[in-house]
Amino acid sequence: MDASVIVVGAGPAGLVLAGELRLGGVDVIVLERLPAPTGESRGLGFTARTMEVFDQRGILPAFGPVETSTQGHFGGQPVDFGVLEGAHYGVKAVPQSKTEAVLEAWALGLGVDLRRGHEVESVADEGDHVVLETRGPEGPRRLTARWAVGCDGGRSTVRKQAGFDFPGASATREMFLADIRGCEITPRPIGETVPNGMVMSAPLGDGVDRIIVCERGAPARRRTEPPPYAEVAAAWQRLTGQDISHGRPVWVSAFGDPARQVTAYRRGRVLLAGDAAHVHLPAGGQGMNVSIQDSANLGWKLAAVASGRAPETLLDTYHAERHPVGRRLLMNTQAQGMLFLSGDEMQPLRDVLAELIRYDDVSRHLAGMVSGLDIRYDLGAGDHPLLGMRMPRQELITASGKTTSTELLHPARGVLLDLADDPRLRETAGGWADRVDVVTATPHDLRPGSPLEGTRAVLVRPDGYVAWTSPGSGTGPAEALGHWFGPPR
Structure with a gap:
């Protein structure tokens, strides 16, 4: 091979x-x-x-x-993403x-x-x-x-x-995207409808603006090369009345709406x-x-x-x-x-x-x-609110100091959090020591309603999703470890 x-x-x-x-x-x-x-x-x-x-x-x-924002949209309608913790x-x-x-x-x-x-x-x-x-x-x-x-x-x-x-379904329409220098373009929010289409524009910094233009009735085309900038500028002018043909394109692309x-x-x-x-x-x-x-x-x-x-x-x-x-x-x-x-x-x-x-x-x-924060995989019987969900970042206190559930995943190994200092759990997990790290820890946040409230143990997969909890899962730790990480040594 x-x-x-x-x-x-x-x-x-x-x-x-x-x-x-x-x-x-x-x-x-x-x-x-x-x-x-x-x-x-x-x-x-x-x-x-x-x-x-x-x-x-x-x-x-x-x-x-990096800069983040809680302000997003769904189909052009503003949505405050800050409603999710x-x-x-x-x-x-x-x-x-x-x-x-x-x-x-x-x-x-x-x-x-x-x-x-x-x-x-x-x-x-x-x-x-x-x-x-x-x-x-x-x-x-x-x-x-x-x-x-x-x-x-x-x-x-x-x-x-x-x-x-x-x-x-194949694409039914064609849209253009372009990053442009040398134009004064008024910012337009995503989803702004104009007669005969939709447009969007936003400054990207360093004198570059991005535009998206969708002209209603423009048929889908299978292109092998990016569209000429003149074609994009002409469509923008038809929809907005603004001439941007003097702009200097940094990048031009066409895309469609297949599914x-x-x-x-x-x-x-x-x-x-x-x-x-x-x-x-x-x-x-x-x-x-x-x-x-x-x-x-x-x-x-x-x-x-x-x-x-x-x-x-x-x-x-x-x-x-x-x-x-x-x-x-x-x-x-x-x-x-x-x-x-x-x-x-x-x-x-x-x-x-x-x-x-x-x-x-x-x-x-x-x-x-x-x-993507609401993804919940079907992992079988269980009623713990984290089961099948991604493990939110949690501060943890261990014998060697503070860490986080996120840092423990850096090596891309499974992580079994022993939150009750349970020697039997650690003994059970010993057969998977080459694949799973067992960490005895106390959550920093023990307030009512915190993600790990009342939880004795959590098995987190390398991709960050919770595969097993105690209590709250219908199986024991050995069965869960064997299912996700293969037989023990």
């Missing part, structure tokens, strides 16, 4: 997955078609849950000081190019073998390994691996070659993550974030299986957990598209939604959906 795992695509999803695999002790090759990073700004920041994912691995400081709409003003640079440096530092300029032409699952035919600077090559993962975007070659079903999702995230030894598994309207900036979270869910599981620590059945939980998240992503982005891309006929519904959002319960629901 050339590697235990080959990841195709060096975008955020591929880089996060590769880093997670290396933290799990697995050798990995990343194949990227482009010879160098594009440097395009694309997504501008990341959501609250993605910020937590980066913090769990100690990556967050690499972004430098500790929540925000996301980190602002971080271009995707910087996110990718931080993730690439992290992955390379972990020993990932990143090969740029290598395009995958075919993928074949041979039963006990996968064969990839590639073409790169040295010409055609044949690579083999135990597993392959497609993180190669909405037009994924891996998805097509491996025979994944990809049902859904497709594969029926299975795994076929044999080939898996998909990110846009390779689901494509949608980029409403609310969710695409990159859900992709990163796909990889955070898959990485530790595939590492455990590829290294022989856990059975292949663990990979079944990747589809079971992430497919519903992708399905809900398509649902909410379609709903948002209807709200801010439709004409006056949608105004009554916009007005009703604006009234409903004034209720905190509605705002909490929408904020949880867009931020």
Whole structure:
């Protein structure tokens, strides 16, 4: 084998997955078609849950000081994300190019073998390994691996070659996005409807403005190159009356509103993550974030299986957990598209939604959906409020000093929090000491209503989700440890 795992695509999803695999002790090759990073700004920041994912691995400081905001939207209707404790709409003003640079440096530092300029032409699952035919600077090559993962975007070659079903709706319209210098553009909020379309503009700093323009009736087109800036400027002038043709484009792109999702995230030894598994309207900036979270869910599981620590059945939980998240992503982005891309006929519904959002319960629901903080995996019987949810950052007091639940996840291992100083629990967990860290601690926050109130023990998976609690789970600790981390030594 050339590697235990080959990841195709060096975008955020591929880089996060590769880093997670290396933290799990697995050798990995990343194949990227482009010879160098594009440097395009694309997504501008990341959501609250993605910020937590980066913090769990100690990556967050690499972004430098970050600015967050509680003010977000759903389909252009303002939503206060601050109604969720500790929540925000996301980190602002971080271009995707910087996110990718931080993730690439992290992955390379972990020993990932990143090969740029290598395009995958075919993928074949041979039963006990996968064969990839590639073409790169040295010409055609044949690579083999135990597993392959497609993180190669909405037009994924891996998805097509491996025979994944990809049902859904094709794009019905085309929209433009451009970052521009040299223009005085009045800021326009997302979802501002104008006669014959929707426009948005916002300053990005350093003299650059971003615009988005959707002209009603513009048909979807399958472009192989970015649209000419003159075409974007003409559409902006038709909708706003402002001439920006004298501006200097930094980056120009066209996108649509498809809604497709594969029926299975795994076929044999080939898996998909990110846009390779689901494509949608980029409403609310969710695409990159859900992709990163796909990889955070898959990485530790595939590492455990590829290294022989856990059975292949663990990979079944990747589809079971992430497919519903992708399905809900398509649902909410379609709903948002209807709200801010439709004409006056949608105004009554916009007005009703604006009234409903004034209720905190509605705002909490929408904020949880867009931020990813409301994801709850079905982990079977149990009534603890944290079971299946992500573990919120908690300050903990241990014999060696203070720490946090987030810092304990930096090595990408399971964490069993012994909150009752229970020697029997620690003895039971001893068989998984090579995979799970047992930490005896006391929560710093013991106020009524705190997340760990009345909890004796919590098993946190490497991706930060709570897999077992005492009390509150229908199984014992040994059963939970065996299910998520394989048999004991």
